Amino acid sequence: MPSRLQDPISLGALNLRNRLYRAPVLEGAGSAKNPAKVYAKHFVPNAEAGVGLIIQGNTIVQPEGRTSPGMSAVHDQESLLVFRPMTEAIHKAGGRIVIQLGHGGTYALESWHQEAMAARTRPPLAPSPLPWWIRLILDSVHVPTTEEVEGMTQRFGQVAAWARDAGYDGVQLAGSNAKLLHQFLSPVYNRRTDKYGGDLDGRTRILREIRESIAQQAGSDFPVLLKYTAVENTLWGKGITLDEGVAIAKKAEEWGFQAVTPVIADMLPNTAICRGDFPKHTFRHKKLRQTMREAAGNAYRFYVIATAMWFSSRRYPFQPVWNRPVFSAVRDAVSLPVFGVGGIRTPQEAATILQQDEADLIGIGRPFYAEPLLPKRFLAASADEPFPAMACENCNRCIMPQMVGMAGVCYNPETHQRRKELAAMGTPPA
Numbered sequence: 001m002p003s004r005l006q007d008p009i010s011l012g013a014l015n016l017r018n019r020l021y022r023a024p025v026l027e028g029a030g031s032a033k034n035p036a037k038v039y040a041k042h043f044v045p046n047a048e049a050g051v052g053l054i055i056q057g058n059t060i061v062q063p064e065g066r067t068s069p070g071m072s073a074v075h076d077q078e079s080l081l082v083f084r085p086m087t088e089a090i091h092k093a094g095g096r097i098v099i100q101l102g103h104g105g106t107y108a109l110e111s112w113h114q115e116a117m118a119a120r121t122r123p124p125l126a127p128s129p130l131p132w133w134i135r136l137i138l139d140s141v142h143v144p145t146t147e148e149v150e151g152m153t154q155r156f157g158q159v160a161a162w163a164r165d166a167g168y169d170g171v172q173l174a175g176s177n178a179k180l181l182h183q184f185l186s187p188v189y190n191r192r193t194d195k196y197g198g199d200l201d202g203r204t205r206i207l208r209e210i211r212e213s214i215a216q217q218a219g220s221d222f223p224v225l226l227k228y229t230a231v232e233n234t235l236w237g238k239g240i241t242l243d244e245g246v247a248i249a250k251k252a253e254e255w256g257f258q259a260v261t262p263v264i265a266d267m268l269p270n271t272a273i274c275r276g277d278f279p280k281h282t283f284r285h286k287k288l289r290q291t292m293r294e295a296a297g298n299a300y301r302f303y304v305i306a307t308a309m310w311f312s313s314r315r316y317p318f319q320p321v322w323n324r325p326v327f328s329a330v331r332d333a334v335s336l337p338v339f340g341v342g343g344i345r346t347p348q349e350a351a352t353i354l355q356q357d358e359a360d361l362i363g364i365g366r367p368f369y370a371e372p373l374l375p376k377r378f379l380a381a382s383a384d385e386p387f388p389a390m391a392c393e394n395c396n397r398c399i400m401p402q403m404v405g406m407a408g409v410c411y412n413p414e415t416h417q418r419r420k421e422l423a424a425m426g427t428p429p430a
């Protein structure tokens with residue numbers, strides 16, 4: 001079966017050598033002395049191994065709003081320009097890099113992480129006052145005025161212009177996993193009565209204005225991608241439906257976005273977007289457990305987090321290509337490129353997705369932590385032959401360390417053994 005994975009593709013002005021991309025998974029460089037070096041350590045081997053596009057994990061456009069201590073804040077020009085050596089090294093290796101821009105909103109560290117709560121200048125942002133049942137677990141929020149939201153759309157444009165100066169090939173808006181932009185799209189969170197709320201036109205208006213602001217400030221040819229929640233599962237109330245998810249992609253096309261990544265997400269920030277196991281090992285690890293307990297500030301918050309993670313692993317077990325119904329529905333409805341992501345683990349799955357025109361690019365996330373040189377063997381593999389399984393076991397041990405500020409790497413010792421086995425089989429591991 002011939003695969004189209006190696007075919008080049010253009011996203012507006014952004015030309016990619018193939019259709020394999022590294023999905024945004026946080027790198028944990030935020031508090032490092034030389035963050036560019038940390039990012040380069042992650043990304044340059046991926047580019048040298050042949051990946052077409054790297055999407056750098058979520059950064060925040062304001063000083064507050066991280067959802068993980070290692071997330072980079074890109075609220076001034078200097079904090080972006082430091083990344084230039086890294087973007088240049090990726091270009092030298094033939095890769096391309098896009099940076100994800102966003103804000104944690106309600107679930108920013110300022111709402112649950114002891115240190116961030118103590119240092120915050122105001123409560124975390126939310127589109128509207130929170131539903132009563134979320135108020136049981138979260139502190140107060142700040143609901144931005146219409147003018148403040150307008151200011152925020154301008155800020156995204158400004159940050160995109162700095163990203164261009166820093167050598168990035170484009171930006172991706174982070175509109176999934178219950179972050180602020182997702183919350184604006186969601187009828188559960190967004191009950192505003194101004195121009196940014198109400199029907200789908202109102203709830204998506206922030207995306208349109210950010211797109212316009214980026215065109216004005218970074219140039220109309222600077223590529224802007226969108227990752228967003230196209231189906232929102234809720235515990236109470238009606239979330240974003242698939243029909244709305246498809247309609248959002250149509251609007252994104254109309255507004256000049258260069259590509260979309262539609263995903264299924266929960267209304268809470270949980271493992272719906274990275275389906276897999278409950279990471280019991282990290283909760284049993286004495287030191288890590290203690291660090292998490294201290295970060296959460298009290299036993300109540302710690303147990304809420306642990307229970308929510310356990311519940312979400314039961315609700316969302318790993319399933320190969322779990323976003324297929326969503327990205328294929330969007331692909332049918334629009335002509336702009338659609339990114340597929342979520343549990344794609346074999347060249348056969350990738351080949352089928354591309355051949356059946358269900359998506360235009362293939363995204364892989366967590367396995368890059370375990371195998372930085374994965375693109376080499378994934379791109380070289382024949383879709384007709386068995387593919388030696390990836391080292392990543394979807395164990396989700398990578399999540400909790402990041403919640404307390406540790407590096408974005410694989411924390412499963414068994415994957416190191418697996419990498420050795422892959423080496424012995426003659427495939428090129430990390």
Ligand SMILES: Cc1cc2nc3c(=O)[nH]c(=O)nc-3n(C[C@H](O)[C@H](O)[C@H](O)COP(=O)(O)O)c2cc1C
Nearest residue numbers: 023024025026057058273274342343364365366398
């Ligand atoms: C530790 C971790 C960090 C992540 N960080 C981000 C992020 O910054 N932005 C984002 O849009 N998705 C993020 N994701 C979701 C991934 O981009 C991806 O959608 C998900 O892991 C499913 O792909 P996979 O099964 O290939 O890992 C993260 C996932 C994990 C496990």
